[in-house]
Structure formats: structure tokens, C-alpha cells
Amino acid sequence: MVYGVDYQTELQNAYNWAKENGFTNAATFDEFEPQAQLSRGTAAKLFALFGESVLGLTEDPAKECNFSDVAGKWYESYAIKACKLGLMKGNNGKFL
Numbered sequence: 001m002v003y004g005v006d007y008q009t010e011l012q013n014a015y016n017w018a019k020e021n022g023f024t025n026a027a028t029f030d031e032f033e034p035q036a037q038l039s040r041g042t043a044a045k046l047f048a049l050f051g052e053s054v055l056g057l058t059e060d061p062a063k064e065c066n067f068s069d070v071a072g073k074w075y076e077s078y079a080i081k082a083c084k085l086g087l088m089k090g091n092n093g094k095f096l
Contacts (some may be wrong), residue, residue, distance in 0.1 A: 023049055040095065041075030047088055048081035057086035067095035 015032045023046060026032040051057040067085035067090050070076045070094040079095045082088040088095070 003069065019058065021053065024030070035053050041070075041073065043096070044075050044078040044082045044088060044095075048078045048085060051085040057085045057087070065090065067093060069094045 002064070011032075011034050011041065015024070015029045017024070018032075024032060031086055045090075052059075059081060061084070063084050065080045067076075067079055067083075070079045079088065082093075083090060
């Protein structure tokens, strides 16, 4: 309940859409945690997937997107993709 309004139906619909479109790995709505804090890795994944699949953006292959602080992390490819799509950026070789 948010400000006295029950958003359960909207949240369930959002989870269903996110699951069907590969935006979440949560097996069930209860694992989805839509109110949880958003990490930069999860944000990069959401931006990259949404930008490409929903907005139809394409990567700029000439754009430099190498980030030393995400190398080897599960979201490295999403951070690079979000950068090349122009949705996120870095500074001094680090992902922001």
C-alpha cells in the first residue's frame, strides 16, 4: 500500500511484463521486490534492455565504454550496452 492506495494489481502486471520480456530473473512475484533499492547493475540491465527492445535504440560502436570498476561483474555487458545506447555514462574509466 502506498499513500493508502493498493497497487497490487499494477505491480503484478508490471512483474508479469518484466518476466515475459526478460527484465527480471525473479521466479515469482514474491521474489520480484518492486520496492527494493535499485543497484547500478540492475539499473544498467533495465536501461539496456528497455532502450534496445522497447525504444528501439541501437548501439554506437564508436562510443568508448570501458569501465574498470565493472570488469568481470554480472552486469558488465549491460553497463557497456547502456553506455553505447547513450543511456548511461562513465567518468574517468568508471561506470556511473
